[in-house]
Amino acid sequence: MTKLLWKSLLAGPAAIGAALAVSGAAVAAEAQPIEESTSVDALEQVSFDQEPVQLSQVTSVSQFSDVQPTDWAFQALQNLVDRYNCIEGYPNGTYRGSQALTRYEFAAGLNSCLDVIAQLIQTDAVTAEEFAAVQALQEEFRNELDTLRGRVDALEADVDELEANQFSTTTKLRGQVDAHLGIPFDSFDSPAVEDSTSFTSRARLNFDTSFTGEDRLRIRFQTGFSGSQLAGFNGYANGGGDSGNFEVNDFYYSFPVGERLDVIFAANSIATDSFVTSTIVPWDGPSIGDAGGPLFYDAGADGGAGAGFSFALTDRIVLDAGYSFDPDGGADPDIGIFQASSQSYIGQLSYIGDVLQAGVAYVHGDGSDAFTGGLPGGVDTFGGLLNFNFGRFSVGGWGAYSDFEGDDDFSWMAGVTIADLVLEGTTLGVFGGELPQISYGGIAPADNPFYVEGYYEIPVNEFLTITPAVIYGDAETGGDDDGFWGVLRTTFRF
Incomplete structure (x- = not known):
């Protein structure tokens, strides 16, 4: 005064x-x-x-x-x-x-x-x-x-x-709990595939700290109980957890350098697709199965430490790159970060428009269990992603070619999403295709697994979302491993 x-x-x-x-x-x-x-x-x-x-x-x-x-x-x-x-x-x-x-x-x-x-x-x-x-x-x-x-x-x-x-250091706590009720409608020959009704859950606590208002220091704690539902198709998208034990699932720091460059450093659990600005396809996130995300990203080993950047060449075109490695090997002076096992790197060039979104990517991974079953060697994957967003209606897909020590593999996925169908705020998604030859439970598929999913995402309010889904899959392991599942996912956010 x-x-x-x-x-x-x-x-x-x-x-x-x-x-x-x-x-x-x-x-x-x-x-x-x-x-x-x-x-x-x-x-x-x-x-x-x-x-x-x-x-x-x-x-x-x-x-x-x-x-x-x-x-x-x-x-x-x-x-x-x-x-x-x-x-x-x-x-x-x-x-x-x-x-x-x-x-x-x-x-x-x-x-x-x-x-x-x-x-x-x-x-x-x-x-x-x-x-x-x-x-x-x-x-x-x-x-x-x-x-x-x-x-x-x-x-x-x-x-x-x-x-x-002046600046203000601010830490925000965000939490998410995902619970899955899975009901298989068929029986399966493979012991790695669960053929009984199951309930699994995962809980995450994200502590996001900002020192400048534009950066982020994230520390994530995770716990959960994961079963073997959809094991032949890489499991649930929101699955995971170590039998009820709390673990540090994310620890990274990201910050801008100038107006066009963003940099990220991660201490653990960095996923290959965490380095990219967008995975392009609209069902990556709402889908029940992890197959909803472009699975060729899994050719790179997840769960390691690493660093990456995103550089905006224009307002629409972005170049992403990242490198990750096994933190245990990286800490050994006789091995180093560039000789560590389970190392991977990725580069992606994306166009993010209002109607058209597209990207081309290259992923290299050494020791990726998802593709090689733990066998030594590297997987080189070239992928393309495409989506047309017409407002309430989107149609898109991806395709990838992978090479593992002379053996090649082609995978693809296509689908559509419709927003505000019947109820305002809801999203209906239907997608399907051939997945990469993912190894699981020590079993290597004889051919590419085939996967189709239809889901209906219903946001009840800002804290609660319910997503029912019907899934058909054929794991192609040579036995009776095809069938239908019904899954209900409930997501709480706070």
Whole structure:
């Protein structure tokens, strides 16, 4: 409040100068009106853009207990207040602040009246006697106004410096719990595939910290119970967990460098597709099965440490690259990060348009269990992704060619999504195709597994989402490993 009063004083001399400049004729002869052009020109030199003070109106200067009624300045200001009702103060009738500065605070009351007087100049409502009283008050408080001017300038410089250098460290807690009720409608020969009704769950706590407002330090804790439902198709998208044990599932720091470059460093659990700006296909995320995400990204080993970047070549075109490795081998000086087992790297060039989204990617992975069953060697994969977004309706897909020590493999997926079908906010998705030859349970498929899923995502509110799905899959292991599943996923977010 004190600073606001000090700032208001700065307009005092200017307002008096303007008033005297435009009122010469009024002082000499009160009957002659002030010319409008002269008044406007003078008022242009005065700033009246002071912030309003939301306080109770005081209508008599005698309410200010710290101003003595015997002072001539009190009586002069009282006359102006009584005539123009031009002072605002605190409800208890005092100016608060340092009691040694009552002259400065009193001058602030004078300045409040000057605002009203300046507005009345054009109406010829201010008398010569009142102008003379105002001029005398200005002379009386000139030293205080000059002193305050220097103090306010210094304070404003300090505030500007503080605002330019301030930052606030903010940590937000976000949580998500996914529960799956899976019902197989068929029996299966493979012991790795669960053929009974099961219930699995996963819980995650994300601690996101920002130091600048644009960066993110994420520490994620995860626990859960995962079964073997959809094991031949890489399991549930929101599955995982170590038999109810808490683990640090994510630990990374991402930050921008300039306007077009974003960098990420991860200590553990970095997934290959975590390095890309977009996986393009619209069912990656809402789908029940992990097969909904382009599985060729899994040719790179997950769960390691690494670093990557995203560089915006234009507003629509983005180049992503990343490298990850087994943190145990990376910590061994005899191995190093570039000789560690289970290392992988990825590069992707994407176009992110309003209607068309497309990307081309290259992924290299050493020791990826998903494709090689733990056999030594590397997998090189070239993939393409495409999606057309027509608002409520999207159609897209992906295709990939993989090479593992001379053996090649082709996989693909295509599908559609429809938003706001029947219920507002819902999404219907149907997709299917041939998956990469994923190894699971020590069994290598004789051919590419075939997978089809239809899901209906229903957001009940901002915290709860229910997603029922029907899935058909053929694991192609040579036995009776094809059939239907019904799955209901419930997701809580907080």
